[in-house]
Amino acid sequence: MDNFEYLNGRLCAEEVPVTRIAEEYGTPTYIYSRDALERAYLDYAQALEGRDALVCYAVKANSNIGVLNVLARLGAGFDIVSVGELERVIKAGGDPAKVVFSGVAKREGEMRRALEAGIHCFNIESEAELDRLNKVAAELDKVAAISLRVNPDVDAGTHPYISTGLKDNKFGVAIEDAARIYAYANSLSHLDVQGVDCHIGSQLTEIAPFLDALDRLLVLIDTLASEGITIKHLDLGGGLGVCYTDEVPPTPQEYIAAVIERLGDRPLKLIFEPGRSIAANAGIMITKVEFLKCTEHKNFAIIDGAMNDLIRPALYSAYMEIIPVEVREGESRSFDLVGPVCESGDFLGKDRQLNLEAGDLLAVCSAGAYGFGMSSNYNTRNRAAEVMVDDNQIHLIRKRETVVDQLRGESVLPG
Ligand code: LLP
Known part of the structure; x- marks a missing residue:
């Protein structure tokens, strides 16, 4: 993942801080180099x-x-x-x-x-x-x-x-x-x-x-x-x-x-x-921690990216590396990173050692191949935005979908 590296503790895509992309385009978003x-x-x-x-x-x-x-x-x-x-x-x-x-x-x-x-x-x-x-x-x-x-x-x-x-x-x-x-x-x-x-x-x-x-x-x-x-x-x-x-x-x-x-x-x-x-290591998917839910048995980080956005972990038990966008000092804990979809299989990573707080951004690595292309609208979730970074430039190459986009083409029965 040469083109996605930390600079002073902040993850960059080529020359662009990933936080900037999250601010401009929201999450979850796919970022390609x-x-x-x-x-x-x-x-x-x-x-x-x-x-x-x-x-x-x-x-x-x-x-x-x-x-x-x-x-x-x-x-x-x-x-x-x-x-x-x-x-x-x-x-x-x-x-x-x-x-x-x-x-x-x-x-x-x-x-x-x-x-x-x-x-x-x-x-x-x-x-x-x-x-x-x-x-x-x-x-x-x-x-x-x-x-x-x-x-x-x-x-x-x-x-x-x-x-x-x-x-x-x-x-x-x-x-x-x-x-x-x-x-x-x-x-x-x-x-x-x-x-x-x-x-x-x-x-x-x-x-x-x-x-x-x-x-x-x-x-x-x-x-x-x-x-x-x-x-x-x-x-x-x-x-x-x-x-x-x-x-x-x-x-x-x-x-x-x-x-x-x-x-x-x-x-x-x-x-x-x-x-x-060609594509896998040219892309990451960024997602935000919505809530932490810590119980006696487990710590969950509930993130805004889900199995509909990236199905490889759920479908193939694929392991995708998940890293913080901004490194936080302090002790890590084990987290299951789960999405908002109503399925137990809705996780992007399990048992990951991270130091997290609500609002943090995470990057799922090597997500450039079989990521967005296999995404769906399950749970009527809008598909993510996609951006391509070129040196210090950010190009939006797919707008985030809207509910209006999703409902286009559907109709109710007459009368
Ligand atoms: N050519 C044919 C005829 C194929 O069926 C495939 C992939 C390729 C080329 C490209 O293969 P690659 O270089 O990407 O390995 N969704 C799965 C991968 C399915 C591959 C299907 N065929 C995954 O996320 O691991």
């Missing part, structure tokens, strides 16, 4: 310099158009999973020709829009989806570039909810069936077989599972070549982990160097779809 986003993207881009490659940022990790725009300006590609994400990329100034479209159930309308926009490739996840895309492309008199998402059946060793490369989950086609399905795809008149892709899971902290998957895909690519199907690109998905507490994941440089070594002299274009490793 432009510099952190850029550096994280460039770690990938620079490791791939001199190679035919595309870094397609996974939009789902943080889809604010302000974030997408910062990456688009650096020449990033994008990995999308819905037409909504495609519209965001276009609005943010991203190049559709650098977009790959993942997801198990793309609708016809989504395929149509993506074909019209001229995306780079559809990552196809089943035979039925091949047929659907072939039909839509034929209707538009276009040829769709495709890659098959292959499920290499490797254990990513991560949380079951974010592990996607094992055979018993819904993603991709089984590697044993891949050659047959490629032959079928190759026979369809409006499809152009371009690539192979996989995504084995998220928050991986070791290189080995990626390389196991890669080895299996390379065997497949060589088999396909012997059958006359030339694969031009290899998309290894996202998944590289980040440090939330004490994890030491490989750097993009280490990961990419290992991949390139394994490729040998195969002239494959490389595509990566990193989400978390």
Whole structure:
């Protein structure tokens, strides 16, 4: 979290004291650092310099158009999973020709829009989806570039909810069936077989599972070549982990160097779809302590940020570091940090050693990925504001939602 550091006991986002952002924009608010986003993207881009490659940022990790725009300006590609994400990329100034479209159930309308926009490739996840895309492309008199998402059946060793490369989950086609399905795809008149892709899971902290998957895909690519199907690109998905507490994941440089070594002299274009490793440590969420509720058994700090704002702790038992915005001298106590939502699962952290008083501000660290994007209106709570800091400038990139915003589109029965 290099871009979020203390200066004289006060947490700053780049050069801006976080208290100033809280005063101007209220809480809870997500704060992103432009510099952190850029550096994280460039770690990938620079490791791939001199190679035919595309870094397609996974939009789902943080889809604010302000974030997408910062990456688009650096020449990033994008990995999308819905037409909504495609519209965001276009609005943010991203190049559709650098977009790959993942997801198990793309609708016809989504395929149509993506074909019209001229995306780079559809990552196809089943035979039925091949047929659907072939039909839509034929209707538009276009040829769709495709890659098959292959499920290499490797254990990513991560949380079951974010592990996607094992055979018993819904993603991709089984590697044993891949050659047959490629032959079928190759026979369809409006499809152009371009690539192979996989995504084995998220928050991986070791290189080995990626390389196991890669080895299996390379065997497949060589088999396909012997059958006359030339694969031009290899998309290894996202998944590289980040440090939330004490994890030491490989750097993009280490990961990419290992991949390139394994490729040998195969002239494959490389595509990566990193989400978390670009956005997570480029963001924090700030929240205010409303009340302290101390009982014989427990101390609760009731904060104004809740599970609807940041669901990772409730959904995955994810540990997110929580730190004071202004360091207070004196003794710490153990607190559970709980929100105002009517659920026992509404906590952002448990058993945290802090010295707190009502009115204090806290920062939830590493919240730039899968934070705001997974937020909801549960309990009719307005979604948080989002700001991007750039040196000493603060830019509001999403206004705090209002109840009027929330009720727009709802209606009561007539008469
Ligand atoms: N490509 C595909 C096809 C994906 O499904 C994903 C993430 C990515 C790329 C980006 O993966 P990343 O580099 O961010 O690991 N909400 C969960 C994470 C879900 C990831 C889903 N797929 C969390 O908060 O931990």
